[in-house]
Amino acid sequence: xxxxxxxxxxxxxxxxxxxxxxxxxxxxxxxxxxxxxxxxxxxxxxxxxxxxxxxxxxxxxxxxxxxxxxxxxxxxxxxxxxxxxxxxxxxxxxxxxxxxxxxxxxxxxxxxxxxxxxx
Amino acid sequence: xxxxxxxxxxxxxxxxxxxxxxxxxxxxxxxxxxxxxxxxxxxxxxxxxxxxxxxxxxxxxxxxxxxxxxxxxxxxxxxxxxxxxxxxxxxxxxxxxxxxxxxxxxxxxxxxxxxxxxx
Numbered sequence: 001x002x003x004x005x006x007x008x009x010x011x012x013x014x015x016x017x018x019x020x021x022x023x024x025x026x027x028x029x030x031x032x033x034x035x036x037x038x039x040x041x042x043x044x045x046x047x048x049x050x051x052x053x054x055x056x057x058x059x060x061x062x063x064x065x066x067x068x069x070x071x072x073x074x075x076x077x078x079x080x081x082x083x084x085x086x087x088x089x090x091x092x093x094x095x096x097x098x099x100x101x102x103x104x105x106x107x108x109x110x111x112x113x114x115x116x117x118x119x
Numbered sequence: 120x121x122x123x124x125x126x127x128x129x130x131x132x133x134x135x136x137x138x139x140x141x142x143x144x145x146x147x148x149x150x151x152x153x154x155x156x157x158x159x160x161x162x163x164x165x166x167x168x169x170x171x172x173x174x175x176x177x178x179x180x181x182x183x184x185x186x187x188x189x190x191x192x193x194x195x196x197x198x199x200x201x202x203x204x205x206x207x208x209x210x211x212x213x214x215x216x217x218x219x220x221x222x223x224x225x226x227x228x229x230x231x232x233x234x235x236x237x238x
Binding site: 009012013014016017019020021022025028029031032033034078080083084086087089090091092093094096097098100101 | 128131132133135136138139140141144147148150151152153197199202203205206208209210211212213215216217219220
């Protein structure tokens with residue numbers, strides 16, 4: 001995961017790619033309630049264990065999930081800071097647009113007032 | 120875009136897929152500052168107009184961007200509500216995890232206090 005730390009851009013590619021699959025989003029929803037084993041993650045999804053493992057690997061590669069093997073069970077947990085970095089990228093863009101639209105609204109309101117005062 | 124409205128899950132697939140590319144994120148960053156033509160969007164990116172158009176199509180398909188053709192110029196703008204729906208999905212998961220960790224912290228703190236009181 002060293003690459004992710006060194007290159008936040010590459011990491012965002014991986015995070016958003018990981019989020020683009022409905023099965024992986026279900027897994028993250030499950031993990032937001034608490035850690036779970038790989039087989040627990042797969043249970044509600046109609047897919048083979050091999051497919052589940054592949055999804056888990058993509059989630060781990062993005063840094064959204066971390067896992068630990070204890071005996072024969074691999075337990076996964078959600079990594080909130082990675083989630084936060086993706087959220088921040090989106091919210092910064094959104095705030096930017098909304099602020100711009102607010103200013104535009106104020107400007108339009110002020111010109112309308114001007115017109116009403118000096119028709 | 121009717122499909123997107125009818126199936127928010129499919130839409131999240133498309134939105135996160137659209138966000139997973141660094142070139143498309145650059146375009147969205149540019150659009151957060153205000154509307155831009157397709158060629159303006161492509162300028163800072165080292166790619167052909169055909170490639171830029173393909174990216175714009177993916178952005179439009181996700182609902183993140185909308186465009187209007189006026190004469191020979193297609194002008195794109197960012198669609199804040201779609202950005203917000205992606206942000207909401209992430210922030211809901213993040214809030215869930217953080218609340219759970221807070222509760223765990225409180226629980227651990229209370230058991231430590233108990234131990235200190237009754238060593």
